[in-house]
Amino acid sequence: MRWTFTFLTAALLLFQCKTFAQRVASPEEVTVSLDGDWLFCIDSLDAGAPARWFATTLPAQISRTVKVPHTWNVDPGTEEYYGTAWYQREIDIPQETKGKTVRLKFNAVYRDAVIYLNGQQIAKHYGSGYTAFYADASKAARKGKNLLTVSVNNQFSTSALPYGKSFDWANDGGITRSVSLHISNPSGIDYILADARPVPGTKAGQLRVQTVLLDRKSQKPLRTRVSVTDAAQQTVFTQTQNGTPQNGKLTTTVQIPEVQRWHFDHPNLYQVRVEVMDKNTVIATKTVPVGFRSIEARNGKIFLNGEPVRLSAVEWMPGSHPDYGMAEPAAILYGNLEHLKKLNAVFTRFHWQQDETLLDWCDRNGLLVQEEIPLWGGATVLDSIKSVAMMQADEMVLHHFNHPSVIAWGVGNEHSGQYQPTHDYVKHMYGYIKAMDSSRLVNYVSNTIQYNPKLDATVFGDVIMWNEYFETWFGGKMTDAPAMLDSIHKYHPEKPIVVSEYGLCEPAFSGGDPRRIAHMISHTALYETRPFVAGAIYFSLNDYRTFIGEEGTGKRRQRVHGMISLDGELKPSYHMLKNLFSPIIVTSMQSSPDRENISVTVTIPGGMPAYTLKGYTARVSSASDAGEMLRLPIMEPGKQYKFTLKNQDGENRQVVFSRPGGYAVISVPVNR
Known part of the structure; x- marks a missing residue:
């Protein structure tokens, strides 16, 4: 009797642990990188499709191993080849695929691509060589070894963008960016669109989160929990609400009392974690980064977070x-x-x-x-x-x-x-x-x-x-x-x-x-x-x-x-x-009589560029010493400021002004 009770208790605990593990692990999408060694061959005669190269190993006599991401247009002998080529590798799927959504993500294939898995064509992606896309492999995939084959063509085309030969950069063919395998539950999240904006005139931020489910037909009432964490991984906001998907989409709008705005000098990032729950069970989760910032064009100016800016830029x-x-x-x-x-x-x-x-x-x-x-x-x-x-x-x-x-x-x-x-x-x-x-x-x-x-x-x-x-x-x-x-x-x-x-x-x-x-x-x-x-x-x-x-x-x-x-x-x-392009112009420098300090006068340009400087620093550095750093006040375009910096000995002394992220803005030699 005692043995039976113990056995039943252990079985119950095992069942509970298994259920708990499923509830924790199943919402997470399994992602496996497919970068690295692939077989590759040129198909200048377009013989591959008729010969069904996608259903068996590529011909050994013309194939070689390359590292993906890859383009053949930097390889000897194929630098100016514009036509069809093939990529192939074996992939290992670590779990049962029945009842799962299995997708292959290609961050870019230039340009016209046909994707095969285990001899079955699972996707085509034509006309676009620089955008990411998914290939649904759910029906063709199986646990264990799978043969993945990709046909790629980079011939100049009038049904693609760029169009024909009307562009001015390299026409590099191949699987030019990373490839990955994604396994999730059919009730999982496809993607999240998080629109994060500061609320004008306040410290608050408004976040509109659109969660798009893999199952676009789902109409089951669900709960959505949105959590926002800062750079220190501290949760700054959490909200849960009930809702029914509309065309597979759940929308949540929240207002966070105080956020740090994203700016090119202050790139403050947050993480938005979305958990989709069926009653109290988490069935899907996904995390995306966001930054609270606004951009507007009005009255003949561009405004970043409400501030008029004139932008120095390089392509x-x-x-x-x-x-x-x-x-x-x-x-x-x-x-x-x-x-x-x-x-x-x-x-x-x-x-x-x-x-x-x-x-x-x-x-x-x-x-x-x-x-x-x-x-x-x-x-x-x-x-x-x-x-x-x-x-x-x-x-x-x-x-x-x-x-x-x-x-x-x-x-x-x-x-x-x-x-x-x-x-x-x-x-x-x-x-x-x-x-x-x-x-x-x-x-x-x-x-x-x-x-x-x-x-x-x-x-x-x-x-x-x-x-x-x-x-x-x-x-x-x-x-x-x-x-x-x-x-x-x-x-x-x-x-x-x-x-x-x-x-x-x-x-x-x-x-x-x-x-x-x-x-x-x-x-x-x-x-x-x-x-x-x-x-x-x-x-x-x-x-x-x-x-x-x-x-x-x-x-x-x-x-x-x-x-x-x-x-x-x-x-x-x-x-x-x-x-x-420096946002700081040094107009004068003068050493003190005892040479202990240097007085520096700067002008913040109001022309090109023009924006408010916050968190900048200055120091006198030499070949052997970085020097003592001075944190500068907020400096506005079109105004002049004067500072006193601690001088130092050494060769090649310079006054160095830096951005909050550490990039040197301008360095001016110190005259003896």
Whole structure:
């Protein structure tokens, strides 16, 4: 009897423990990285599909092992191959898949991809090579060994964006970003859209969380618990509410009494954790990062968190490392982002959609971003490509909605902005994206408004964005630019203007880096004198790989437009732009009679850039000692401030001003 009681008690405890474990573990999605070794082969004769390469191991005589992420356009012998190739690997699924949702996530495949699992075609993704997508493998997957095969084609296409050969960067084919396996319950969370904004005039933040379930047909009453934690992992807010999904979506709106706002100098991040409960049992959970910030364009200015700002910016062309191309690893991406911060850039734009890890860095380190649909150039036939643009907008906004660094979506660049089809396209895409995301700016970048400042496609965006290339692509003289800016502003005084590209493009134009320096000085000085110019983006950070490059061959075909060479060498123009973009100008320095201290007077520019400085520091450093740090007060644009710094001995003494994140803004030598 005692034995029976003990057995029943143990069985009951085991059942309870198992039930508890299921209730804790089952809500979490299982994620497995599929990066690393894959079999790869070129299929120049398009023999793979008829021969059913997807159902068996790729032919050994033509296959080799590569590391994914990968592009074949930096490999010897295939640097200029544009066609079909195949990738394949065996994946191990660690658990029973029956009753589970099994998905494969591709962060980018350039460009047209067909996905097979165990010989079954499970997905196609055409027309978009830079957006993430999922392939539902639930029916084809099984516990244990599975054969995953991907067919990829990067031929120039008029049913894709970028369109045909109407773009100016590398056409690198392959599985260019990470791949992962995701296993979850069918009742799990597909994605979360967390709209986090500060409440004007208060310290509060408003958070609207839309939780989208994998089961879009679910109408079962559920409970949603939203928890918000700060950088110290302290919970600052929790709210639970009941609701019934509408089209598979649960919406929760909460107001948090006090939040730290996200800013490029103060990238304050929070974590939003959503738990979906059936009665008291958690059936799904997911966590996303957010930052509370607002961005607006009104009265001829851009406002970040309610403050008018004028933004210094640099554009960088990724995919330019000749060893990696568009499959650049995180370390290469981060290194270039570091350059943007070191150059005092607070804003950048990308001609095409970027990887999640890149935007994570921008969130953590404070860099504003405009991310764009890769519609470039007048050769693009808009009527035939609008559906592709809408698909890319869906994927771009869906996957990158929660990044506070992204302040604007771009719908295209340098199409024929004077023509009605471009007007219709921009108006349509503006409304389409705004319906998905009203929290950000939506813009179109023009290189044609100078022909008719009154009416151009860019005026239908929130900000007028103009690629200003007087003295280079446009011809003309520097003296043509001021009148054109004034004319644009005259017709559109309510809209801020951002010079979305300016710079010297070599080798199409002579002069080298000395001319580049003279050009950047004169054009930047012009923008400073026009208060309605809310930002200026220097093009470009780097010499970049492009299939239409004038210099080099193969994987080193490039345009020499940058301040950094293809091999990473900094040109003198790099250091000049850093000084031009400094938010601090040192106007005088004087040592005390006993040489114990240095008195420094600075001016905070009100031109370009212009924003309030909070949390900045200054010190006198030498080759052997960083020096004693002085925390500076809040400093406003257009004002002058005076400080006394502790002096020190040593060689190469400099007064160094730094941002709150540690990036040096400007360094001025101390004269003996």
